[in-house]
């Protein structure tokens with residue numbers, strides 16, 4: 001009999017509501033012999049206001065002792081923009097070396113898309129999570145004056161790129177179409193782009209069955225709305241990945257159903273799973289939020305921990321639920337969670 | 347009587363074909379008393395292969411003597427990726443201080459969009475053109491080894507941001523909705539994002555009638571496909587502008603109709619007008635390319651030089667042509683150009 005020791009961080013706004021449903025479905029999915037232990041942490045706006053802290057070294061040490069982390073959403077209008085994003089979310093991703101930011105995009109039956117027709121969307125983005133323009137490197141001089149100069153430095157290492165590119169190849173290899181697209185802007189960002197391109201080609205030699213191609217990030221925008229079927233697995237840097245995955249989520253059903261994993265494949269640190277959406281303070285506390293993205297993130301979490309059959313059951317439940325939901329009356333956060341849990345258990 | 351002294355750079359691939367039609371429509375639009383002098387330059391792949399050069403100081407001095415530049419497209423598979431982009435296109439934009447990269451997005455009647463429904467799209471992106479991650483700043487050490495580190499530095503100055511932000515406010519002020527959106531990622535890129543945000547707010551005090559808002563670049567992706575009506579004028583940095591404008595073009599009729607201007611508002615250097623599309627070598631020489639984007643770029647050119655009535659006539663001709671074209675048989679590049687020229691002249 002196995003056990004899962006889970007750190008739960010509901011966070012702010014709708015985070016609380018969607019995480020409750022995620023946990024409900026998780027409990028329903030697990031085999032009876034698996035012991036689920038959860039510990040809740042109050043990171044986010046409340047702790048920040050109470051203590052001025054976002055995530056301390058002691059917090060990190062405590063979180064590290066878990067098998068995985070389930071996160072709702074962090075962010076509140078009462079906290080200056082960027083403080084919680086950098087002080088909590090990015091700090092955690094970097095501290096726990098979450099170099100694979102995994103974001104699947106699959107347009108499920110019954111789910112609306114802003115695109116015309118019924119595009120066949122089923123791809124996954126492997127976004128690098130620990131480098132690029134996200135390192136906080138840069139600065140400013142003559143701040144606040146008309147002579148201010150500000151820089152942002154994108155840091156890219158062969159070490160960091162190789163490991164995420166290898167992960168992406170392995171994922172492409174395991175999928176029926178076996179296709180991997182590198183997205184960058186190597187005609188302008190020649191230093192970083194050259195390094196990404198070289199490593200992409202080098203690692204590719206180890207995966208002769210995987211078909212590869214390269215797209216500039218700007219051209220990727222066009223294909224994502226005109227021909228999303230062309231994508232199978234995309235690998236890209238931290239900032240391009242941030243941009244590409246929001247568009248990918250938008251065309252494949254919206255952020256209400258977009259799941260993500262912040263993965264440390266070596267297992268040295270716990271991986272963290274979270275919906276792509278934010279804390280949506282405008283609808284918080286009204287049981288209006290769709291918990292589906294969190295439930296799908298729970299499926300990614302289970303898959304990461306080796307509970308493939310359980311993850312499959314959750315995915316199937318979501319699929320059926322979304323198809324039946326189409327055209328029906330709006331349901332509350334709790335109603336959707338209950339329905340999914342019942343399906344998964346049944 | 348006035349005169350226009352125009353440098354014409356057809357470039358590679360379909361550039362030749364679309365520029366020929368652009369010039370045809372330009373000639374048809376100009377009042378008889380306006381003298382149009384054009385000089386053609388062979389920049390692009392051919393010159394690169396013949397001389398190894400992309401754009402010399404002597405070339406720049408010669409180009410500077412013109413009132414404006416009309417560019418088709420630069421780029422060919424026979425030239426390594428990036429060489430012409432940086433050696434010609436970016437070099438010219440930087441040398442001629444084209445700090446306003448103007449890209450209007452308007453979904454015209456009869457034009458297809460990948461979006462469902464019939465969204466009302468009519469906005470313009472003011473993309474900064476001389477700073478950000480496009481300066482070539484950065485480098486690599488231990489190149490080609492497993493220990494390589496590569497950087498890209500985004501350079502942002504109060505000087506450079508203020509002038510483009512002021513231009514964007516003036517454009518917003520002149521439009522009926524008077525709305526300006528700053529797009530950045532200031533929760534992560536705090537140094538550059540802080541500078542953009544500060545200047546956006548400061549300059550905004552001079553334009554009390556303009557409504558402003560701020561969007562992260564990732565959220566912008568979502569709104570561009572779910573709610574493109576929300577945008578009126580967008581101002582953003584060089585790289586975000588590159589990404590946003592390709593998506594904007596895709597949702598508002600595709601790159602076949604996307605025009606752009608690389609503008610030096612002070613008039614110290616000639617401004618350059620070009621379709622957003624590339625040289626499309628796969629369809630070059632087959633009269634398949636749509637010259638509409640180039641024709642609309644000619645309208646931007648005329649507007650820049652003060653020929654507003656003539657620009658209006660071109661825009662109207664394109665509008666009627668696109669509406670009539672819908673559902674009809676495919677026409678050749680020359681046929682579309684002829685039809686537009688006839689309408690503009692008539």
Ligand SMILES: CC(C)[C@H](C(=O)O)[C@@H](O)C(=O)O
Nearest residue numbers: 085086089090242533534564
């Ligand atoms: C909140 C923000 C820092 C974060 C990011 O940019 O990575 C978010 O947009 C995401 O995609 O998870």
Ligand SMILES: CC(C)[C@H](C(=O)O)[C@@H](O)C(=O)O
Nearest residue numbers: 187188218431432435436588
């Ligand atoms: C060709 C390339 C250098 C260029 C850019 O990135 O600016 C193009 O994508 C554009 O948008 O005009």
